[in-house]
Amino acid sequence: MSKIEVSEVSSRRDRDAFIEFPWRIYVNDPAWVPPLIIERKAFLNRKRHPFYLHGDAALFLARSGSRRSEIVGRIMASDDPNYNSLHQTNVGCFGLFECMNDHQVAAALFDAAADWLRKKGRTEIMGPIDYSTNYVCGLLVDGFQFPPTILTAHNPPYYRDLIEGCGFAKIKDWYAWWFDDPAKAVTHLRRLATRFNTRCPAVIRPANLNNIRDESRRLREIYNQAWKKNWGFVPFTEAEIEFMTEELKPLLVPEFAWVAEVDDEPAGFILAVPDINVALRHINGRLTTFGLPIGLLKLLYHKSRTRTARLIALGVIEKYRRTGIAEMLVLRIVEDRVSEY
Template sequence: MSGIEVRKVSDKTDMDQFINLPWRLYAGDTVWAPPLKKQVRRLLDTAIHPFWQFSERELFVAFRGDRPVGRIAAIVDSNYNRFHEEKMGAWGFFECENDVEAASALFRAVESWTSEKGMTFVRGPLNPSTNYEVGLLIEGFETTPSIMMPYNPPYYLPLIESCGYQKEKDLVAILVVPSDRARDRVERLAARVMRNQNLRVRTAEKKNFNSEMEIVKEIYNEAWSRNWGFVPMTEDEMTFMGKELLSVMDPDFIFFIYYEDRPAGVCFILPDITPLLKRLNGKIGLSGLLKILFYKREITGLRGLVLGFKKQYQRLGLPLVAFNHINHVARAKGYQYLELGWNLEDNHDINKFEIEVGGRIHRKYRMFRKDLPTPSR
């Protein structure tokens, strides 16, 4: 058996191999929902995506002979390191055959590159930060994760652990399928909250897209600022992500809660288009557009991307107001479920609340860490 060679991605052919590898690894896997290749390419393009305005990356592909068998990205996020006063390197976009030699070679490449950048530890998977896809799926392989939630084979866990990576934090996804009793209780409690305080709900206006995204960014960055792994999104990042998602947005599910005419909370919820992604198989052409029109009825769920409230308003019962709005609109439009995530495993208050309104822990994801050796003097 030939050995493993790890090569840096340096041209279009290399990038094509990096992007296309999952289609071979997941061939025949009916749970996997292929991403749109165009979006993956844009996310990795340092000249296009605003994340790379303040970050660096190197992409690696592992070959056994002439066959690509694995890939990984090494990342240094300067905004994160400045915000936390750390020296974190990151790995992401990992895909690999069940091949310990290949995985080890890929992680060594990441560790060498990040160490040369002066980093003291490596964390992952970050694709490319906690503001995007994050975590390795460790429980809940039976059904397809919602849009922008990762999926991977079960063998990735022992493969990564064999390379010296240990659990740093687990994340959960909560599936909400509220019963009539749960909906009625939320409605009753939300009405009480609304009666006692000067609150109102306002749905987003697509015509004012830029200003609406500015409010989303403001609340998001304040509400999550003390969370583990948080890094503020820049205005360019938020605008770019919003435009990427504009075609699948439903303005009724992007809404703000105002307290005394000041924005206090935001919900950013997307239709879960993973059934369409399976049919598109990574590409949108004329046939893809026809598939979207024909199979749109297969979209039966929602993905909660952002649900946050400014700190000074977090004791006003705003989550009840938010879920009451979600319940009414989802029922009117025929949606059957809402997947919320990711949540920190130890964020007990929010996890308990989401379970009480009809949710259950549906999937678990893991973040890993490995300290890098101290350079010898």
């Protein structure tokens, strides 16, 4: 490949090119789910996304060709002071990495991200992480044939070689599990829940979606306590949880959100959402075509027929663990609605 030039995104035109580049990478990937372009614009909007209230990020595009007109890769570098303060580290992150199968391009992108982070005073870089572990993160290394569920990563198999070839090494394994026969688990979960309930008389109530603002604040308190010892944890800020609540609000189903309380004290929660990716596959990232809401109509049509869901959060505050609360929470979702999705 000819000489590579990497530049920071500084215009709306470049931002749009950054967002649209994955369509070139995944043109022949039947498992890929095109992201909703309007959502990607909001995610990268420095004036709207709450990450920028405490952190910073920069987007980069790699170009090639005689006039440096051909986009061949992209990357985001992000700096989260909250993470470094909590973990006493000096690390920055890379994310939103997409690249042609070319080591030269990948190396140029990582050099640009590292240089930007170095100017922030950071001495290490890890990823793929889109801002923080509270968002999409991780590199897919197995299961490429499966379409990604909502808020999970997907990438070509060759990304691992590109990233490791640029000096990165694996730091953590993450797994996604399929719960393909929930009915089979109901009897077992009921038995466990009954036994544990005598030890810890927890109240399992539906999340109050009619007052979602206050409820999301309670869930944030549980999350920030229950997840604090997890690898890569960084607490949600109040602004971040409000932003994510608004993003997920159209997907929330009452039967998929439950809160556990012991003596009126929050103890844990579970949250699942219908897998909207099943519907997104049919609209190619756009809600409108030629001014007509064709994509929106397709989205609503396929959303109503979605029969899969993703469990995106299950957490119990440490002092209430091994009391059966997690089993009780899972049982509520399995019994009530999972079989319908």
